[in-house]
Amino acid sequence: MARRGQPQAGARRTAPRDKRRGGNGGGGGGKDRGDTIAVLARTVREVEAAAQRGPVTPSARTKFQVVALMLREEHARVRADVTTSETHRTEQLKRLDGIATILAKTAVRDPALLALLADDAVVSSAARSLKQDMLRAVGIEEVAPAQPVAAAPAPERVVPQSVVSRQLANPFLAPDFSAAPASAPRPRRLAGWELLGPLLRSFERAGSGEPACMPLPAPTTRHVPSGVALMPHQAQLVASAAAGHRTFLLADEPGLGKTAQALLAAEAANAYPLLVVVPNVVKTNWAREAGLWTPHRPATVIHGNGETIDGFADIVVVNYEVLDRHVGWLGDFGFRGMVVDEAHFIKNRTSQRSQHVLELSERIRTRTVRPLLMALTGTPLINDIEDFRAIWQFLGWIDETKPLAELMTALDETGLTPADPGFYPAARRCVIDLGIVRRRKVDVAADIPARRIADLPVELDGAAGRSIRAAERDLARRMVSRYETALANRRSGAVVDGIDTELVRRVARWEQKDAAEASTGENVFSMMRKIGQAKATLAADYAGQLARSAGKVVFFAKHVDVMDAAEETFTRQGIRFSSIRGDQTSTARQRNVDAFVNDPEVAVAVCSLSAAGVGLNLQVASNVVLAELSWTDAEQTQAIDRSHRIGQTEPVTAWRIIAAQTIDARIAELIDSKAGLAARALDGSDEEVSSSADVQLEALVGLLTEALSA
Structure with missing residues (x-):
């Protein structure tokens, strides 16, 4: 092509x-x-x-x-x-x-x-x-072409020598499918119905206060090693795996100990060898957790081409970034279980990493009778209800176009079709019973202290502040000009009294598209970066005050230059800090995490929102400073919950540094107003579902509407 x-x-x-x-x-x-x-x-x-x-x-x-x-x-x-x-x-x-x-x-x-x-x-x-x-x-x-067409170069595939040694020592037998249940025929009653859309909408229409959690048995501590303890909600999940359940979307709120639950569920299901796919920032921590919760199961971590891995280990941990070069031998390794941590990373099913995860899941399911498959994420819905699709596909509940046998049979047994009023709550229940497990801190971990978000408005003075306000005015003028031009060139001749809200949204979408494609020039993204740079020193000063008066602080920023400016401020003030960034090796990153957690002299952890916002345990601090805003409530929540999690003994406060009288303040309000997606779909809340991906669009709509009104 x-x-x-x-x-x-x-x-x-x-x-x-x-x-x-x-x-x-x-x-x-x-x-x-x-x-x-x-x-x-x-x-x-x-x-x-x-x-x-x-x-x-x-x-x-x-x-x-x-x-x-x-x-x-x-x-x-x-x-x-x-x-x-x-x-x-x-x-x-x-x-x-x-x-x-x-x-x-x-x-x-x-x-x-x-x-x-x-x-x-x-x-x-x-x-x-x-x-x-x-x-x-x-x-x-x-x-088909008459001659072979040169394909795009495939990523380099490797097979570590220790894996070859394991295969030579224990050649795999052909998979035994004798115990596999016969595939259920597609029910004729639902033939011809488009079902994936209604299934997804069933979670949007949830409400009624019913949480998205499958029935769970009484807790068990049978598989817990001595010296550690599980909370009851964790032990319930392990008991479910021990009772024979094999697919889980473990969507407990961040900080409720999903890693321990996954490792002990694998032990209860004897799902070894176990493949664990994780973000790079937490793969070393996963090996540590395995040593704590399953000490008799050797774990190995794949770095680079895998020269140092133990091919005979029971638990193999690999990060998304190197999955492409190892997907070949991983698919033939004979795994009986697979865990995907921070599973919202695969929400874009067309991305390479998502395709590799889905490929591995399918290969495990075709060669293993009832493997253990677990998707772990406290924020499964980042942008849209569609984020469920890749996770459900990984778990084997659906394929690209339809529900698979188990879900289809459950839907058929309801006796309903999407045309029936009762279909949506019944369909939602069918999906939940396949293995959605969602618990909230307020319900299962009341002993974790409360958390709150406090906004600290700051005034941006001087040249930086003037530049930002000028850029915002220029952006508004550009959109007003596009609006007026589109209005003048309208062919329909329709006359709208006042502001044409539909045209406002259309102009905002044009601006959003231009900003996404632009590599230079002023736009909403470059403005937010400028605002972050202008706030960096102010945010670092406040974090330094907190560190001196209240103890350790976690400092989050989106951009490297904002982190650099903050670290320069801490250095000038004589405050020791750890830096946790995406360009570090996992060993260096873990060393910096350990320094912050264990060394009383290290007062601040300067963290990248993308690299440190997931999977880390930083509950040694009870104050979090958000120097820059995320575009989504989910990303903001993930960052705060690095501190607000099991093991925290003090109330957690997240201090958001907001640039007053700029688009920064508008975006903060929008993030808060669009926090209801997971609450509605998973927690049974009556809050309205809306996509956090629209924060950029709504910010532009508000800016243009305000300019037109003026």
Whole structure:
């Protein structure tokens, strides 16, 4: 397939359904190709309309990807076609550019659609099938190339020598499927129903105060080693695994000890060897936790190409970043269990790391009878209810298009279809009973002290403050100009009294798209970075005061230059600190964590939101300073819960440093207003569900509306 508009020789040839068509005024570029563009235009309008109606369905997402693929190929073909007139070629390119514009505007509504525009996006089987159907509709058949096409270079795959030694010492027998249950036939009553969309919406419509937690048995301490203790909610999960349950979305709120639950569940299920996939920042800590909770099970950590791993270990820990080079031998290793930590990392199913995780899960399920599969995340819903899809697929509850046998059977037994009013609560219950476990701190760990978020407004004075306010005014003026131009060029002639709110949102989406694609110039992202830089010293000063008066402090920032400025401030003030960043090796990062936790002289941990916001235990501190705002409530919660977790003995306060009278304050309000997604979907709250991904958009909408009102 051609990439980025460049034709690739031999990559694809086309033939008519019965025989190759002749000239028709341009090498097959006449009626057939005109029909192709018309089909693309019609299909992209269908996708646009679907996106405007609400959440994008799987079928609309498939259409979107097919249009993107065919558009790229058609654009390359038209540009390379020298048999047609320049006027005709220009007209076709103009029509294709119009389709591309609609695609781009539609993609802004849903981050998952943006991912499908990437060159390396995985093409689903449904998309390949639909593409062939659309080509056939205009009399074109996609034919396999006569000569092999050079594929993009695959990532380097490695097989560590210790793994080879293990395989030679204990060759694997063919998998034994004799105990596997017969696959349940697809119930005829639900044949033809699109079920994944209704299943996801069943969590949006939840409410009624019912939490998303499967029934759990009485706690057991049978598998707990001496010297450590489980809380009752942790022991319940282990008891469920001991009783035979094998798939879990363990979505306990951050800080409730999911690592211990996963390790002991594997022990209860005898799910060894066990594969654990984790963010790089916590893989060393996972090995430590394994030594604490399952001391008789040797654990090994894969670093780089894996030269130092123990091929005979029971627990193999690997981070997402190196999974691509090890996925081959991991799939053949004979794992009987797999744990994915911070499972929201795989929410984008088209990303490479998600594809590797899903591939490994499928290979384990096809060669192991009832393996233990666990997805761990305190924040499974970051942006949208669609974030569930990849996790459910990892657990084997669904595939790309439909529920799989166990879930389908459960849905069939309800006797309902999506047309029945009672379908949604019943469907939600069916999914929960497959293994969703969600507990809140307030319910199961009342002895953990309370936490609160306190906002500290700061005034940005001097040149930096003036520059930020000027940039904000320029951004508002630019959007006002776009709004007025669009209003003047409106063809419908419709007159709107006052501000056209729909046009305001459209202009905000254009600005959001431009900002996402821009590498230079002023936009909402560069403004937030400037604000972070301007707040850095003020935030560090406050953290230093807290450290001197109240003890250890965790300091979070998004950008490296903000961390640098804070560390320079601490150095000038004679305050010792540890730095926890994404570019450190796991050994160096753990050494810095240990220094902060164990050395009374190390007063501050300067942490990256992305690198240290998950998986770390920093409950030695009860004060957290958020020098920069996240775009999502989930990321903010993850950061705070590094301190607010089991083992904390004091109330935790998160101090948000807010730049007063700037877009920073508006974003803080939006983050707080959009915190209800997990509460609604998982905790049975009546709070309205809304996507945290819209914080950027809503901030721009508010800025433009305020400017127009003025």
